[in-house]
Amino acid sequence: MSLHADATAVLTGWDPPDAAQAELREHYLKYLAGHEDGMWRSSRPEHLTASALVVDPSAPRVLLTLHGVVNRWLQLGGHCEPGDTTLSTAALREATEESGLTGLRIDPQPLQLSRHEITAGGCRGTFHLDVQFRVTAAAGTTYVVSEESHDLAWFGVEDLPADLDHAVSDLVRRAYA
Template sequence: MTLHADATAVLTGWDPPDAEQAELREHYLKHLAGYDDAMWRSCRPEHLTASALVVDPTTTSVLLTLHGLVNRWLQLGGHCEPGDSTLAGAALREATEESGLTGLQIDPLPLQLSRHEITAGGCKGAFHLDVQFRVTAGAGTQYVVSDESHDLAWFATNALPEGVDQTVADLVKRAPLPSSRQLHSSRLVTEENFRPDR
């Protein structure tokens, strides 16, 4: 299955939590149906991205990055790459690369969708169609700041940094429990058992 096909299947099968998210899902699916390159950063005016809200094992803290270009505290994530075959795999790869954490587990169903204008790199009028997942860290939560970040930090879910974007705050509110459908699935996806060809 291609990344494009996986994104279509994931969003088609996802149960949005509210009417606004349902409307966004339909927008994403229409975009996927209209563009063969919908997954790649070269697609304009919009393209899909994958991000991960990393939570600690107690689900009381989240790991945010002070983004190197946007200079705001955000969840981890970014553009899909040619080696990605699933949206969840892309989000897990981004979380691992940007945090240095090992043993991460990802709920393969989205938590939230977020359509936002690209504000960095002179891309005015272009938008990210971000698919946001919940990732749980293992017992070791010592991160490594990547070249893409000014900083990384754990924040209590009830004490997010000042000025955090509302979409990040909304994402954190949705994060305490894995999705109900995932609770009935066989397992979470980890970097150890994730394979692009599955």
């Protein structure tokens, strides 16, 4: 099965938690139906991406990255690559690459969808159709800040950065609902 087919199957089988998420799912599916290249960063005006909210199994906290281009605290994630076979493994790969954490476990069902315009970097002027997953860190592992980040940090769900984007706040809320 291709990554495109996997994304279509995952989104088709996903039960959105509310009407807004159902509307986004339909938008993603329509885009995929009309764009065979919809999984790749070269697809315009939109393309799917995969991200991971890394949660700590021992405490209600999440690992966020101070993104190197956007300079805001975000969940880990990014573009799909040719070696990715599923959306969830793309999100898991991104989380591992960006955090250095080992032993991560991913819930294969999306937690949330987020469509957002890219205003910086090589994809400026496009929209990311982000499929966001919950990833659980292994106890006792230590993260490493990658070249893509200014910083990484654990934040308690009640102590998130003040200027956190509402989509990331919603993602955290859904992860702990």
